[in-house]
Amino acid sequence: MRQDGIRAGEIDTSRPHPARIYDYLLGGKDNYEVDRRAGEDLVAAAPEARIGVRANRAFLQRAVRHVVGGGVRQLLDIGTGLPTPPNVHETARALAPDARVAYVDNDPIVHTHANALLGGSDATSTVLADLRDPRAVLDHPDVRRVIDFDRPVALLLVAILHFVTDAERPERIVATLRDALAPGSCLILSHATGDFADRTAAQAVYSKATATLNLRSRPEVERFFDGFDLVEPGLAQVPYWRPDAPPPPGSETIGFYGGVARKPGGPAA
Numbered sequence: 001m002r003q004d005g006i007r008a009g010e011i012d013t014s015r016p017h018p019a020r021i022y023d024y025l026l027g028g029k030d031n032y033e034v035d036r037r038a039g040e041d042l043v044a045a046a047p048e049a050r051i052g053v054r055a056n057r058a059f060l061q062r063a064v065r066h067v068v069g070g071g072v073r074q075l076l077d078i079g080t081g082l083p084t085p086p087n088v089h090e091t092a093r094a095l096a097p098d099a100r101v102a103y104v105d106n107d108p109i110v111h112t113h114a115n116a117l118l119g120g121s122d123a124t125s126t127v128l129a130d131l132r133d134p135r136a137v138l139d140h141p142d143v144r145r146v147i148d149f150d151r152p153v154a155l156l157l158v159a160i161l162h163f164v165t166d167a168e169r170p171e172r173i174v175a176t177l178r179d180a181l182a183p184g185s186c187l188i189l190s191h192a193t194g195d196f197a198d199r200t201a202a203q204a205v206y207s208k209a210t211a212t213l214n215l216r217s218r219p220e221v222e223r224f225f226d227g228f229d230l231v232e233p234g235l236a237q238v239p240y241w242r243p244d245a246p247p248p249p250g251s252e253t254i255g256f257y258g259g260v261a262r263k264p265g266g267p268a269a
Contacts, residue, residue, distance in 0.1 A: 023082040045201035059238035079160030106130040134176040152184040162192040163211040183265025190258035228261030235259040
């Protein structure tokens, strides 16, 4: 049996998946028992995990508002995860109804849910592809249908690169994507870190999942912004990146860095 071109057997529900764990921690319903158990194990290992994923989601929304408010009208969201409102296109179109969004994820469940949510919008596409093959993402016809790479694009790599191992050369992946972007494009990126607490137990939870958790230090995360100019306040823990409300208690231990940067040239964003 197929749904949206995906065979049921292609969906692995025997192991937790990072997107479904994230959905569970956000209070979503698009997850399985194996994901919920992993989510509870993660909270036991890192008690601030729930406020951390919510803070990361809030960072995403603030960052999208920033780049769209600066004039960017195209967004490429790679590793989009399961739909949790407000979604990127909803956040962007609240400021710019003409905003165009391409969602990319390698999880067939994410792809199916996103297709159902978007309902075939001409200004939005959903693509089943893997960040580890950035050229395939950039060349995908459903990305190209929505995104014009001759004009500024906001590239979203939110809570995704920490699932890419050093051996898979995440810096090469980001460089390939960066080089395809027009001047004036923006990078919105967040990444898990162990800089503020020991996260060995949290990494152990993901060792049983479909992707491992690869924590990186501040200097290692900053290198992903090579070729871009970070906007103020630079790379920061996500609750402290241009907050629009007081950060929640416990924010000082949240293990996510976040930042927004602009590719030099073109109009300011």
